[in-house]
Amino acid sequence: MRIEPAVLRLGDRTVAEYVWCPELPAAAAPRPYLHPVRTMAGTVVTALKPTSHLHHLGASIAVADIDGHNFWGSRTFVEGHGPAWLNNHGTQEHVRWAQRTPSRLRHSLRWLSIDREQLLTERRTWSARPVDAGVWALTCEFDLTNSTARTLRIQSPAAVGRAGxxxxxxxxxxPSGPGECRVAATSGDSTDAIHGSRSPWLAVSAPAGEQSWWTLVFIAASPQTRDDRWFLRTRDYIGVGSALSWESPLMLPPDATLRRxxxxxxxxxxxxxDRAAALAAELAT
Incomplete structure (x- = not known):
């Protein structure tokens, strides 16, 4: 039985839908996700399961490798070999709601390996608030706690040899628009300058049609998050991430918690x- 998404609303507008109990194949690393997310005018700014990347699920928390388990989906990058299909996909499961209002969704989750070992517990919050007539702010907060008796290795494919x-x-x-997207950050105004950099904010703009555009300004809103690097891809598709690890693994001891x-x-x-920078300064706190 399909479970209806939870929604975020501002006034009479539904600005985002949260699929908190998804029906997905194991290879997608099943996890809750936001889609569609819309601008105040109704333009959809997330993409779900595009043909080339069926494991890309709107806006979500996804990690390529936690102690050898794939919580990203699709293939796993194996050092010295390359991408490989492994029977190692994990699942993020909803446990209970702590708050569910039109502007705030807060719940607990557990991260399970393919053999149902609980690796992490999580508290996650999505909240929405208006900024002005054409802008609203979505806040994502998550705490991940190691629930095992061993230190967990959290790493990206870059940590095992896949450059970048x-x-x-x-x-x-x-979503990819009908034309070129534009990017900006304190580190520069090109994908090469931004990808892998640390910047308080990152803006991506893309055309939604012949005469309309949308812009997303991603803001690192805590000291720990500002220390993470940005993942940015604009060739073939538009993808933006705040990376928990880059060349080196993040080691999470038992009972320790990481917050972003x-x-x-x-x-x-x-x-x-300059408008993106002003929004970042306004919304970071």
């Missing part, structure tokens, strides 16, 4: 970099 593949953590798959906070300004139109 520092993905894993908060990840947003955006990302705010996304969801805007209609093509925002200039």
């Amino acid at each position: 593949a520092g993905f894993g953590g908060f990840f947003w798959r955006a 906070r990302i705010v996304v300004a969801v805007a209609d139109g093509l925002l200039p970099p």
